[in-house]
Amino acid sequence: MSRVNTVLGSVPTEELGAVAVHEHIGYGMPGSELDTQWWKTPEERYAETVPKLRRFREYGGGTFVDVTGICNGRDVDYYKSLSAKTGVHIVACTGFVGGDTALPHFARATVDYLTRHFVHEITVGIADTGSRAGVIKVGVSRGGRMTELDKRIYRAAARASVATGVPILTHLAIDPQPAVDIFEEEGLPLHRVLFGHADDGPNAPNTPHEWIFERGGRIGFDTFGYETELEDPPFWARPRQERLDHFLSLVNKGYLDQLLVSADANCSPLGWPGVKGHTVNYLFTDLIPDLREAGVDDATIKTLLEDNPADFLTIRN
Incomplete structure (x- = not known):
């Protein structure tokens, strides 16, 4: 039986339901817990987050993939309590949003060390939580080009993915050639990689969408x-219509099975104000109605929100 790691244990893929594949319970830069302006108590974070997850569940959402990397506010015990409270499956990640968010201990680490760390969090558990990561997060540091640290992290992620069968999700899809080279050198099929943020304003013009598709990769339109x-x-x-038109053009070109959607929203941002008026539930309140108005049928919507993410998240080993 195909399965996916969630914070409350592995679950059959068939039980995931509608999936928000690139989201955050709470994301912040290292040191955000020391912030004085935007710091929140655990009670305040909880009060912000639970209603959003409950609404997500009411709309038909089944699984929330938290891609808050190591050093960015990942709190798996908190995720476990939220999942038990709301009935939403929460998938936690291992890995880093980008090399420039890795604290010195990890920034100085070798590829072998990082690989062992990722594999441990996937197969044994994250710290002493008993919860295993269900996806590996990697990213490109600020500046838009992969640094040597980024490349070490990508190589370790590729090795961990091959060893465990857990997929990789990227923060940004720009400068993909070095990433693809690393994945291919390590024997990782590109259908196990979701190249994220291919739709945001600064990066969409610089993302070689069709080049990635032709090599078997998946693309995330995950800033809806x-x-x-x-x-x-x-x-x-x-612009809302520009993003939607771009997305539909790729669907119409036959890339439906390689596309995933999400909102990349923060339930309760850490150390920064977040973006008002934007939550994970945009997928249900706005995106689905926009797709239907554009003539997209329910079978296609199911493919985007259920079938594609389930296939991507399934552990393959």
Whole structure:
């Protein structure tokens, strides 16, 4: 039986339901717990987060994939309590949002050390939580080009993925050639990689979508809802219709089975204000109605929110 690691144990893939594949319970940069302006008590974070997850469940959401990497506020015991409280499956990650978010202990580590660490979190557990990671997060440091540290992390992630059967999800899909080279050198099939943030404003023009598809990779349109129409849009925002048209053009070209969608929202941001008016539930309140209005049928929507992420997250070993 195919299975996926969640914070409350492995579950059959068939039980995932609709999946938000690139989200955050709470993301912050290292040191955000020392912030004085945006610091929140655990009670405040809980009060912000539980209603969003309950609403996600009410809309038909089944699984929330938290891709908050090591050093960025990942709190697996907290995720376990949220999952038990709301009935939402939560998948935790190992890995890093980008090399520049890795604290010195990890930044100085060898590929072999990082590989062992990722494998341990996938097969044994994260710290003493007893919960195993279900996806590996990697990313490109600021500047838009992979650093030597990024490359070490990517190589370790590839080795851990091959060893455990858990997939890789990237933060940003720009500069993919070095990443693809590493994955191929390590024998990792590209259908086990989801190249993320291929749709945001700054990076969509620089992402070679069809080049990635042709090599078997998957692409994440996972910043849905970050729109220039927001009251105070972030720098990575994009006009709503432009993103939708871009996405539909790839569906119409026959790439449906290699596309995944998400909102990359923070339930309760750590050390920064977050983006007002944007939550994981954009997928249900806005994206699905937009797709239907554009003529997308329910079978295609099911493929995007259920079938594709289930196939991606399934442990293959």
